[in-house]
Amino acid sequence: MSAKPEALLAAYRAFGLTGDEDFSEVRARFRALVKTVHPDVTPTTPQTIAKLQRLLKAYEVLRIHAPRRHDLEITPDDARKGGIRTIRIEEREALVRLPVGVKNGTVLVPIGDPHWRVHVHVRDVMVNPDLSVSETEREAREARARAFAESAARDEAEETAGILRGFYEKFVKASPAARLARWARKGAA
Secondary structure (H helix, E strand, O other), X not given: OOOOHHHHHHHHHHOXXXXXXXXXXXXXXXXXXXXXXXXXXXXXXXXXXXXXXHHXXXXXXXXXXXXXXXXXXXXXXXXXXXXXXXXXXXXXXXXXXXXXXXXXXXXXXXXXXXXXXXXXEEOOOOOOOOOOOOHHHHHHHHHHHHXXXXXXXXXXXXXXXXXXXXXXXXXXXXXXXXXHHHHHHHHHO
């Protein structure tokens, strides 16, 4: 069951939201607004009762259809490689696809679960991000990190090239007659 987009936007507007907030923000805004029109706090008038009913109806719609937020912390190496991660959301597990080179602050949707939004936080476990450093030190660290990443990529490319070169020498470069002769010699031994 899905709600119409107009109904969802009207429910968000009842709380003064734009429509892209997750359910935790909706809940906080609902609690703040309902305190202003609750019969225990304000005198009961037809306007306050109507506003309370509108807030309750909007909250019910968004309780079902508003996206939920999940924070996922990954290392820079995981961000560079990408892949599929299994995450624990409430009482169940879900799969989320990390694109190659995912950036800090990226919002992803788990596979087959449109009600959740996964906010990616790329954190280097070896570096304390709270320490303040000078601009030159930060640039030097970034340059070292880039150099290290380039070196790792070159090493990986050379290793892959060696494997491909060996495959080429053994199977592609040799003629079919040479491969048949090699196969026949192995079978005779």
